[in-house]
Amino acid sequence: AQSVTQPDIHITVSEGASLELRCNYSYGATPYLFWYVQSPGQGLQLLLKYFSGDTLVQGIKGFEAEFKRSQSSFNLRKPSVHWSDAAEYFCAVGFQKLVFGTGTRLLVSP
């Protein structure tokens, strides 16, 4: 069965500290991989995506993610978190149809 696991329901990070959000997936083949961010009551904004090639992907707002085929993982990272990064983050995988993880809520403390 196709599934996406985001093991952390919520994470609190101090402003300026580094961030890593975890994402593991189960899929028949290596799917396309995505990270989206959602602010309260809003739709989803694409942070970055991986289709093929370099396994370290750069995205918007200073985010990056690394695809590790052996671990079926696509973790999201940011070296220095800003208060405006507080939001819900979703990992998604698939081809035309996407399977979403349950999301990780990021809280940023002063």
Place this chain on the structure above:
Amino acid sequence: GAVVSQHPSRVICKSGTSVKIECRSLDFQATTMFWYRQFPKKSLMLMATSNEGSKATYEQGVEKDKFLINHASLTLSTLTVTSAHPEDSSFYICSASPSGAGNEQFFGPGTRLTVL
């Protein structure tokens, strides 16, 4: 570029009435649009895939007679929740995939439906 709008942004209706939600791609043509439902503090659940000019493909467990989807043009898809009940209250989000753009999806801002 690649902006998707939804209308209305929020709607409150009485039980038993029908509600139509519009999803528009504003600056691109979308062969395929997707409708998702998001419960509080939950992930997005794909309801159906809508292809322009053809019938929508519904995911398992989604009632096609209750959630009517029409994709009449390359820039507009509509979701009609028929005979809405309180359990249909949710956040509905559409996405659109530009023609020829592979698997990129652009998401609308969502519609909050509350059924009293």
